[in-house]
Amino acid sequence: MAREFLLPDIGEGLTEAEIVRWLVPEGQPVRADQPIVEVETDKAVVEIPSPYGGIVIRHGGAEGETIAVGSVLVVIGDESDTGGGPVTADSDLVPSGPPLNRSPGLSEGQPTGSAAPIVGSLSEDAEVLAAPDEKGAVSAVETVKALPIVRKLARDLGVDLARIQGTGSEGRVIREDVLAAAATIGSEVVSEPVSAPDTEAVSVTEPQLESEPAEVSPRPVGVTYDDERRPMSRLRRTIAANMSKSWAEIPHVTTFDDVDATRLLEIRTALGARHGMKIPMEALVVKAVIPALQAHPEFNATLDGDDLVMHGAHDIGIAVDSPEGLMVAVIANAGNLGVIELATEVRRLGDGVKARSLAPSELSGQTFTVSNIGAVGGGHGTPIIPYGTTAILSVGRAQEKVIVVGGELAIAPVMPLSISYDHRVIDGAQGRRFMALVIENLEEPALFLAG
Secondary structure, three states: OOEEEEOOOOOOOOOEEEEEEEOOOOOOEEOOOOEEEEEEOOOOEEEEEOOOOEEEEEEOOOOOOEEEOOOEEEEEEOHHHHOOOOOOOOOOOOOOOOOOOOOOOOOOOOOOOOOOOOOOOOOOHHHEOOOOOOOOOOOOHHHOEEOHHHHHHHHHHOOOHHHOOOOOHHHOEOHHHHHHHHHHHHHOOOOOOOOOOOHHHOOOOOOOOOOOOOOOOOOOOOOOOOOOOOOOOHHHHHHHHHHHHHHHHOOEEEEEEEEEOHHHHHHHHHHHHHHOOOOOHHHHHHHHHHHHHHHOHHHHEEEEOOEEEEOOOOOEEEEEEEOOEEEEEEEOOHHHOOHHHHHHHHHHHHHHHHHOOOOHHHHOOOOEEEEEHHHHOOOOOOOOOOOOOOEEEEEOOOEEEEEEEOOEEEEEEEEEEEEEEEOOOOOHHHHHHHHHHHHHHHHOOHHHHOO
16 A cells, blocks of 8 residues: 655744655665655754655655655555566555545645654764665765765765865864865866967067056956856755845844953853853853843844734744854743753754754744854854844954953953844833843843842
8 A cells, every 4th residue: 555645844834845865765665763854944954754664665856856845755655566566756656545634725636644743853873874885885975974965065066075075073074165175176177278479470679668558368368267156055045035034124223332251251161160061152141131131021022013022931042153054043941041051052052053953943933142253253243133033132252452440441351242123113222221231241140140
């Protein structure tokens, strides 16, 4: 009996997904709950397990193809469905057996399952693909450490992964490595031989006036340059759409300030020594921001038409720089967590973003955002407000500067702050009051650690 498995909604409002890699080829057996395919949504790469055991009769799409939610992802049957012969992608099989649940909007002849959303993960082991070929050998490419989405990019650009020296953690090949290799390939242009200039046609006796500039060719003769058209990844397209929407619809106001981070850095060092772990700066900043959000709930809100929805929970987004682009992971109910719990969660989410292993629900729904651009050497900035929120705080790298303390000059680590807020909701005076409370907390951490 052949059964169709339809692409489920593996995220909030997901409408389509791109097939990254089939884990079980057509004609091969699969167990129930065995991962069968990797797909990429707008923000995550996830594994989808097979709901049935049997033989993979037909894939619903090729690698790199985008299919809609509710479309046939894979057809799974038993040996009787293959007729004892080889299975091809063109097999015309009609599902049999008991009728399946149907979803609204689908035609009568299109069955669908009623399974709950399925979310998978990518572990470190999943990044090393070492499946043997027909002769039992393992190719050099298959042993390279790289995420499936990076492998797909390499295939699209014609780059041999085995020839790339990865710059990621543990030698992993990342997106930038592939793009750099592709650029090198594109620059290897073989030009036609260029004949020597006709020296007889050039007078060497006539002096050239200084006022006559020598003719300079914009490009060397015989050398050609090829432009490269590079399609943006699904994630990059999503980032572009979200940034454009936010910038177009939200009137941004950005306020800049500085913080004497002396006490903050001392507390960070002391906590790290006590608990035997490095405390991410984001954990302390989030903890310091919570009292300010409680005092000024308009910063933890969503503008919905003519209504302002002020959220009871503080789900704080943290911006993470990943090989695929900037992503925001969400610390759920951050106001209920202590500093060490926040530190652990920040580290978990950061690792999950880089591995593209977080669930879609962990990458959306923030009510306020913190962006630590100091982690990449940044100072002041003009952060763009994530759509659906009213504010975002950017934190720069602390650097030693001369400041005035008690009427005396002193040298202290100064940390830049930048906050952008929605001017439809928040006025300048309220923005200054919010920032003043955040600065007070950061300059004396005991104020928020005691809470």
